[in-house]
Each structure stands twice: as structure tokens, then as C-alpha cells.
Amino acid sequence: MARVVVDVMLKPEILDPQGQAVQRALPRLGFEGITDVRQGKRFELEVEGPVDDAALARIHQIAETFLANTVIEDFSVKVEAGEGAGATAVKAES
């Protein structure tokens, strides 16, 4: 069982009020030195069987069609070796 992570973030040119709210709150709360915050979504998909090119292409399609709104959001698909492991491959960035 492999884990594939899909990160969905607003495109850089799209205003991110959630991230801005966090960024503006930090100095008030005593944390300086954070110049920008962007907030996005992270999906962890558990995939049955091997994560080959076909599976990744399918997940790429899922991400493009359902998980991200590609008009305003970018997404990236990463394969994780196992639970808690770091990313082993950055497969697609759109």
C-alpha cells in the first residue's frame, strides 16, 4: 500500500485571505520574521497495488479534475515511500 500526496495551493497571483489572516496575526502574537503565509490543501491518497506510471497518471487526472480547481489552484503529486517518510519523487507540478 503506497501513499500518494496531492498538494493543492492557490496560484501565486490569486489573493489568499486565509493565509493573510494568519500572517497578520503572527506579529500580534509575538512571532516576527514571517513575511508571507499561503494556506492550501493536502490530500493523502492510499493507493492499492503498485504506484506505477499508469497509477500516477490516474491520480494526476483525479487531482486535476476533482481535487484542484485549476483555474485558481496549482497542484503537485508526490509519492511517499511509506507512513511518515519523506517525499521520494515529485512527479508533476502544474
Add this chain to the structure above:
Amino acid sequence: MARVVVDVMLKPEILDPQGQAVQRALPRLGFEGITDVRQGKRFELEVEGPVDDAALARIHQIAETFLANTVIEDFSVKVEAGEGAGATAVKAES
């Protein structure tokens, strides 16, 4: 300017209705072989100055105090080399 990524996910024992909704929708939409989906949040922080141990400790504290609800959520802090680069270090997982 360095980018630090904070991933916030519900703890494994906490029910994730958002992720479940995605997982149940996929077969209906023609995508088989995804056995589980968990949805979480991803914060990208732009940090002024070097990302040394002190800065990371501060970001860890921000994540623990404001970005994650540690009663029901786990978080991880990762340093990214630059825009679009992969994670270079997994610094903390709680």
C-alpha cells in the same frame, strides 16, 4: 528568503468526513484503487533571514500553537530549498 512548509493532518484515529467524501466519490467518477483519502491543510511560510534551529523552533511553536489543534491534529515542519523545490529536511513530526 526561505520557505518552510507546515503540514497539518487529522490524527489517524480521528474521523475525516471530508476525506471520506472524496474517497467515496472516486469510484462513482470512474477511479478505482484508492482505498483511503485523508484531507488536511498545508501552510507555506516565507521566512525572513536564515532558517536556523532558532527559526525552526519558533515555527514549530507557531504550528503547535496556532496552525494545528494538537488535540486532534498532527503537524510536520519541512524546510524547502526554494520555490518549487522538494523538501530538504523533515525537522519535526508531532
